[in-house]
Amino acid sequence: MPIEITMPRLSDTMEKGTIIKWHIAEGDDVTAGDILADVETDKATMEMQAFDDGRVSRIAVDEGVAVAVGTVVAVIVEEDDEPAASASSEPAASPTESPALADDPVAAPCHKVTSVARRLAEQHGVDLSGLEGSGPGGRITKRDVLAAVGTSEEMRASVPPSAQEQHARPDVIEPSHMPVPAVPVTRVATSLAGTDSDRREPVSIMRQTIARRLVESKQEIPHYQVSMVFAMDAMMALRKDLNTELADQGVRLSVNDLLVRACAVAMNRNPLMNASWDGDAIVYHGEVNIGVAVALPEERGGGLVVPVLRNADSRSLRAISAETRALSEKARTRGLTVEEMEGATFTISNLGMFGVDAFTAIINPPNSAILAVGACLQKPVVRDGELTIGWEMNATLSNDHRVVDGATAARYLGTLKEFIEHPAAILV
Amino acid sequence: MRELAFRDALREAMSEEMRRDERVFLIGEEVAQYNGAYKVSKGMLEEFGARRVIDTPVSESGFAGLSIGAAMMGLRPIVEFMSWSFSLVAADPILNNAAKMLYMSGGQFGCPIVFRGNDGAGGQLGSTHSWCVESLYANVPGLKIIIPSTPYTAKGLLTQAIRDDNPVFCLENERMLALTGEVPEESYTLPIGKAELIRSGNDCTIVSFGRPLYFCLEAAEELAREGIECEIIDGRSITPLDIDTIAASVCRTNYCVVVDQSWSFASVGSEVAAEVHRVCFDDLDNYVYRVHSDDVPAPYAKGLEQEMLPNARKICEAVRSVTYNA
Numbered sequence: 200m201p202i203e204i205t206m207p208r209l210s211d212t213m214e215k216g217t218i219i220k221w222h223i224a225e226g227d228d229v230t231a232g233d234i235l236a237d238v239e240t241d242k243a244t245m246e247m248q249a250f251d252d253g254r255v256s257r258i259a260v261d262e263g264v265a266v267a268v269g270t271v272v273a274v275i276v277e278e279d280d281e282p283a284a285s286a287s288s289e290p291a292a293s294p295t296e297s298p299a300l301a302d303d304p305v306a307a308p309c310h311k312v313t314s315v316a317r318r319l320a321e322q323h324g325v326d327l328s329g330l331e332g333s334g335p336g337g338r339i340t341k342r343d344v345l346a347a348v349g350t351s352e353e354m355r356a357s358v359p360p361s362a363q364e365q366h367a368r369p370d371v372i373e374p375s376h377m378p379v380p381a382v383p384v385t386r387v388a389t390s391l392a393g394t395d396s397d398r399r400e401p402v403s404i405m406r407q408t409i410a411r412r413l414v415e416s417k418q419e420i421p422h423y424q425v426s427m428v429f430a431m432d433a434m435m436a437l438r439k440d441l442n443t444e445l446a447d448q449g450v451r452l453s454v455n456d457l458l459v460r461a462c463a464v465a466m467n468r469n470p471l472m473n474a475s476w477d478g479d480a481i482v483y484h485g486e487v488n489i490g491v492a493v494a495l496p497e498e499r500g501g502g503l504v505v506p507v508l509r510n511a512d513s514r515s516l517r518a519i520s521a522e523t524r525a526l527s528e529k530a531r532t533r534g535l536t537v538e539e540m541e542g543a544t545f546t547i548s549n550l551g552m553f554g555v556d557a558f559t560a561i562i563n564p565p566n567s568a569i570l571a572v573g574a575c576l577q578k579p580v581v582r583d584g585e586l587t588i589g590w591e592m593n594a595t596l597s598n599d600h601r602v603v604d605g606a607t608a609a610r611y612l613g614t615l616k617e618f619i620e621h622p623a624a625i626l627v
Numbered sequence: 628m629r630e631l632a633f634r635d636a637l638r639e640a641m642s643e644e645m646r647r648d649e650r651v652f653l654i655g656e657e658v659a660q661y662n663g664a665y666k667v668s669k670g671m672l673e674e675f676g677a678r679r680v681i682d683t684p685v686s687e688s689g690f691a692g693l694s695i696g697a698a699m700m701g702l703r704p705i706v707e708f709m710s711w712s713f714s715l716v717a718a719d720p721i722l723n724n725a726a727k728m729l730y731m732s733g734g735q736f737g738c739p740i741v742f743r744g745n746d747g748a749g750g751q752l753g754s755t756h757s758w759c760v761e762s763l764y765a766n767v768p769g770l771k772i773i774i775p776s777t778p779y780t781a782k783g784l785l786t787q788a789i790r791d792d793n794p795v796f797c798l799e800n801e802r803m804l805a806l807t808g809e810v811p812e813e814s815y816t817l818p819i820g821k822a823e824l825i826r827s828g829n830d831c832t833i834v835s836f837g838r839p840l841y842f843c844l845e846a847a848e849e850l851a852r853e854g855i856e857c858e859i860i861d862g863r864s865i866t867p868l869d870i871d872t873i874a875a876s877v878c879r880t881n882y883c884v885v886v887d888q889s890w891s892f893a894s895v896g897s898e899v900a901a902e903v904h905r906v907c908f909d910d911l912d913n914y915v916y917r918v919h920s921d922d923v924p925a926p927y928a929k930g931l932e933q934e935m936l937p938n939a940r941k942i943c944e945a946v947r948s949v950t951y952n953a
Contacts, residue, residue: 334913
């Protein structure tokens with residue numbers, strides 16, 4: 200009995216997935232638990248496992264093609280299969296709901312396309328056979344084509360002027376109580392002169408997600424920044440002490456680990472920093488979950504992910520350090536699960552290791568703030584009225600003004616300064 | 628600009644035209660002594676006298692026929708039906724005579740006449756007094772049907788209707804007569820057969836006529852909070868239908884919802900949908916959705932009546948569905 204492998208739903212918001220690499224070929228034998236492919240979702244790259252033993256009879260989706268959740272991507276035949284399936288064969292354990300094409304897994308999908316979707320596809324050179332329709336019965340709609348083109352905002356903005364001018368006819372007086380609100384038209388700059396030396400590269404789903412979310416964040420959230428310089432001498436000394444004392448236990452604290460802990464503990468005095476704007480209310484989060492931005496290596500497609508350290512205010516430095524290292528390593532090599540990236544209530548972005556001394560970051564919704572951390576540098580400083588050499592670090596807090604006012608942000612940085620400059624307080 | 632109630636805008640259009648053209652007169656039940664059943668003709672008897680503001684018996688077939696004869700002989704009657712529901716007993720004169728006279732007389736007699744009155748449900752008047760006649764009458768060639776949605780359009784369209792050489796049906800709504808809005812003091816006309824964009828948006832076109840436009844605006848506010856910006860077109864006249872303005876919008880948004888207070892079968896809504904499918908065939912991303920009154924006689928009970936009519940909830944659901952956001 201052939202077993203259909205369908206595109207699994209790997210997160211609540213996943214609608215499509217791309218197989219970025221097949222680990223199997225047609226004719227291969229697979230065993231339950233084998234890794235079949237690497238799947239890129241809107242949030243992460245994850246492994247797709249075999250749930251049954253058998254031989255791969257067909258690979259239905261090429262690498263790099265986005266398909267909807269539930270689409271058959273491969274078919275496995277149980278090895279002792281006769282044409283008439285034996286009664287004892289187990290039912291196919293599909294990881295998700297049955298796909299739309301379950302009746303005939305071998306037939307090519309029938310492409311229903313709306314008029315405007317077909318025309319847009321022609322205009323943009325989109326191959327419709329590579330698209331999975333999101334409409335009823337798999338109908339390919341405008342949205343599907345624009346998603347493939349990746350320029351939906353640009354298209355939405357292309358309002359011909361005629362429609363706007365209708366309001367401005369001088370000989371017609373407008374009725375007063377049916378006001379004509381002008382809908383702001385946001386144009387994405389598109390008029391880059393193309394030359395032969397330009398190279399156009401379609402982007403990954405992750406890059407699309409980063410682009411969409413950060414545009415939403417920057418357009419929606421009234422950002423402003425507050426900066427502070429921290430004397431790092433005490434923290435550097437503490438870190439050195441701890442790492443020396445605990446080296447034989449494998450403890451290797453980074454400045455960032457100490458900062459994660461300090462940021463988390465500082466929430467207890469500044470609960471607004473650990474809150475979210477929700478339309479007509481502010482949601483104060485019960486957990487303090489600190490997201491840490493991690494850049495991914497080029498060979499994994501670049502980009503960045505934000506693994507989350509849960510309940511960082513009630514966990515030891517040792518645990519925070521070990522988990523941060525494990526998550527960063529996993530993000531860079533195998534990819535994180537959705538759970539490992541969900542639920543951040545505050546985010547830290549640290550570019551200190553690149554020698555950046557100060558920068559500002561874009562808030563990671565639904566957070567209300569993000570801390571952009573610069574390098575810890577030795578500088579000439581004034582301590583107790585004397586010019587001396589000391590460690591200093593700049594950090595800039597970007598805030599959502601709907602939730603966090605300037606004084607609130609300043610008080611939070613003040614609390615951080617207290618903890619960073621007297622770090623014994625964050626040890627317990 | 629000064630504000631005027633819908634009923635006063637209608638009266639101003641009639642009075643100005645009666646001052647301007649002595650052939651114009653008003654006739655109907657209770658239009659004179661009682662100042663109109665809905666006070667639209669308040670004070671007109673005083674100004675124009677009983678020769679030009681004429682009370683009739685309860686005899687729609689009679690006074691409609693009489694007025695058509697007057698129009699054929701060169702006068703310009705305005706016939707008030709207390710409700711368009713009552714025009715059903717005058718169907719023969721208004722459809723067989725007024726609409727066809729120019730044609731059947733080989734061009735010898737025209738019929739420059741305006742029939743006007745309340746159309747549509749919403750006031751708990753029971754099913755026999757809650758007719759929406761637009762779909763019935765729009766099926767007949769030889770007529771123009773206007774359906775103003777604001778005091779401003781009421782004055783402009785009715786003035787144009789009185790000056791028009793053809794029979795024009797003006798569909799008003801009892802629920803809207805007290806509505807106020809800015810209306811110029813001077814006389815002006817609005818073209819019959821020209822729709823108007825009353826709200827701009829890029830995500831879906833909503834086409835409607837008359838009172839349901841207010842439900843469309845209500846729905847558009849709710850949908851805007853969900854990120855769906857609707858473009859709303861006030862059709863203003865049903866025949867002729869301004870498909871050009873509608874199509875220009877739909878070709879841009881790729882989605883269309885038609886909101887029509889009549890029943891769905893063979894209706895104004897089905898006609899608009901058919902025309903949009905014809906003109907915008909290559910620009911549609913979904914078929915045209917329609918919101919109508921439910922296929923039942925108008926209930927008397929208030930809650931049931933509101934539920935039977937097109938309302939903001941039904942319109943929101945249609946827009947979400949047509950744009951694949953359901």
